[in-house]
Amino acid sequence: MLRDGAPTEREAPRAHVIEALDAFQxxxxxxxxxxxxxxxxxxxxxxxxxxxxxxxxxxxxxxLAEARLRALGGAPAARISRELAGLCGVIGHPExxxxxxxxxxxxRFPAQAPSPLxxxxxxxxxxxxxxxxxxxxxxxxxxxxxxxxxxxRVLEREDG
Amino acid sequence: xxxxxxxxxxxxxxxxxxxxxxxxxxxxxxxxxxxxxxxxxxxxxxAAHAVLAAERLAELGAPATASVxxxxxxxxxxxxxxxxxxxxxxxxxxxxxxxxxxxxxxEIAALAARLADDPETRELLRLIAEGxxxxxxxxxxxxxxxxxxxxxxxxPATPDRGA
Numbered sequence: 277m278l279r280d281g282a283p284t285e286r287e288a289p290r291a292h293v294i295e296a297l298d299a300f301q302x303x304x305x306x307x308x309x310x311x312x313x314x315x316x317x318x319x320x321x322x323x324x325x326x327x328x329x330x331x332x333x334x335x336x337x338x339x340l341a342e343a344r345l346r347a348l349g350g351a352p353a354a355r356i357s358r359e360l361a362g363l364c365g366v367i368g369h370p371e372x373x374x375x376x377x378x379x380x381x382x383x384r385f386p387a388q389a390p391s392p393l394x395x396x397x398x399x400x401x402x403x404x405x406x407x408x409x410x411x412x413x414x415x416x417x418x419x420x421x422x423x424x425x426x427x428x429r430v431l432e433r434e435d436g
Numbered sequence: 437x438x439x440x441x442x443x444x445x446x447x448x449x450x451x452x453x454x455x456x457x458x459x460x461x462x463x464x465x466x467x468x469x470x471x472x473x474x475x476x477x478x479x480x481x482x483a484a485h486a487v488l489a490a491e492r493l494a495e496l497g498a499p500a501t502a503s504v505x506x507x508x509x510x511x512x513x514x515x516x517x518x519x520x521x522x523x524x525x526x527x528x529x530x531x532x533x534x535x536x537x538x539x540x541x542x543e544i545a546a547l548a549a550r551l552a553d554d555p556e557t558r559e560l561l562r563l564i565a566e567g568x569x570x571x572x573x574x575x576x577x578x579x580x581x582x583x584x585x586x587x588x589x590x591x592p593a594t595p596d597r598g599a
Contacts, residue, residue: 325559329567332488336480343476408473415570416481423563 293406294350296396301341302354306332307363313368321373323427330420337413344406375435378428385421393417439556442498444547449489450502454509455482461517468523481567488564492557511554527579531572540572541565 311331318324342352356364363384367377397410459479466472516526534540544565551558565583 302531320555322555322559325556325561326563327490328488328560329484329563332483332484333567336484340476340480404468404470405473405476407469409476410473412474412477412570412574415574416477416567419563419566423559423566 290348294345295354296346297341297345297348297406298350298352298354300346301338301352302356303360304334304338304341306356306360308332308338310318310364310368314377317368317370318374320326323374323431326423326427330424333416333420336418340409340413344409348406354368375428375431378431382421382424382428387425391417405416408422438496440547441551441554442493442496445489445493445496446498446500446502448544449486449493449500450504452482452486452489454504454512455479456461456486457509458512461513462526465517465519466523467519471523471527471578474578475531478571478574481571485564485567490558492508492560524582525577527575527582531576531579534572535572537569537576539570544568563582 292409308331311327311334315324315327315331318327345352363380366372366380369377391414393414397407397414400407400410448489455518456479459475459482463475463479466475515529517523529575538545544561548558548565551561
């Protein structure tokens with residue numbers, strides 16, 4: 277869920293890492309807050325159960341990324357992109373169906389697309405701690421997306 | 437069924453809370469940068485699981501009463517927080533509890549499968565189980581990477597996923 281316009285590999289490694297962590301913590305915090313609004317209006321108990329886990333992990337990821345960027349000498353300052361803010365608005369909207377929200381969210385993460393987080397982690401050869409942190413956070417993201425895809429298929433099948 | 441769920445959530449909440457303490461003690465003395473990074477995420481996962489279990493327990497109208505015996509908790513914190521116990525040995529201790537990939541999630545998955553009448557708790561537990569599986573898989577792969585290097589050379593930053 278990293279924002280668009282990621283820094284290039286030519287930039288200083290530490291500045292690159294701090295900027296990426298800052299963008300990531302802002303996105304995860306916004307995502308967690310949007311999930312909380314979705315949970316509050318979600319009509320499907322089974323969907324609500326999984327969304328709770330995803331929200332809790334998003335907020336943990338934000339805290340982990342912020343702690344790491346502070347340890348590297350940075351301070352959180354990033355704001356989420358307009359596109360992500362729009363998606364968060366849809367996710368938390370009480371009048372939009374759960375199926376539509378799932379479709380919009382999953383549309384941002386095509387099944388075969390490479391993960392920006394895993395890609396960033398691979399390029400952090402000189403910072404093993406941040407690399408492993410991002411790899412394991414990405415494991416959570418993969419699990420969440422697989423579960424959301426499964427829920428989307430289930431709801432689609434049931435609604436015909 | 438509700439009694440089973442309540443007992444499980446309460447025991448699980450207590451165990452996950454204790455795990456967070458143990459993991460934080462380990463992180464404080466961990467010598468391997470890559471391992472420390474992974475342990476931070478794992479501790480975050482465990483903390484989230486404890487909160488989720490406590491919230492669900494409260495919604496089901498059940499009090500949180502379970503706790504890990506003090507001597508067990510203290511011994512684990514002392515061992516994993518000891519700078520003289522090698523990180524490789526600590527990983528092996530954790531993995532000894534989970535001889536295969538399914539063993540970390542067997543109990544949660546079995547309970548979730550019986551929760552047809554409570555889909556909210558079922559899906560909550562299914563995703564928590566996936567998190568537990570990810571933790572064990574990452575530690576197993578990291579440990580395999582360390583073993584292959586025989587303790588020599590640069591430790592792996594992240595596990596070899598093909599391990």
